Amino acid sequence: MSLTSTATDTAQIITVNAARIDAAMAIQFKEDMRAHSADGPARVILDLSAVEFIDSSGLGAIVAAMKQLGSGRRLDLAGLTPTVDKVFRLTRMDTVFDLFASLDDAIAAEAG
Template sequence: MDFETRQSGGTLQIDVLASRIDAACAIQFKDRMRELCAGGPARVILNLQRVDFLDSSGLGAVVAAMKYLGCDRSMELAGLTPKVRKVFRLTRMDSVFTIHASVEEAFGNGSSVA
């Protein structure tokens, strides 16, 4: 699974370059996220704009990555496609994560979408 990262001030942006986060790659996703987030800044924005499919294993991997950050760091999501947004809404995980319509919004006005 491929990622691109950018760091700006106290924020690490991680772009997921895969179209799916599912059972086939969930463990690889979690391991790679731990590597990318280790010792990083307090705010992480996970850009999911290219992800068109997320199953329960993928959702669990995203949650595990958030938990890895601990209490003093945060993970925000950006660019959710309609299918992925629906998974977060149906599981009520949209109330756990701050979700931005786009990365630009996450860095801009900071308002969230449901």
């Protein structure tokens, strides 16, 4: 699992550089997310634009990543491909996370 992290004035952006977040990658994803988001701004944006497939283990790993941020911090999701977006909506996770069509939309939402 490859994650990269950058910072803006108001948020930390963590980009997933993998086509899948599934059972084989879920544990590594959680560990990498913990390492990248251990401290930082209150808002973390997870850029999922490269992810084309996510299963229940991957979904659980993203929920776990949100929980490990703790209170006072939030995890927003950006750049969901149609397949990944469908998984979040079918599981009603779109009521838990703010979903943005693109990373630019997510960044603009904070600014606007």
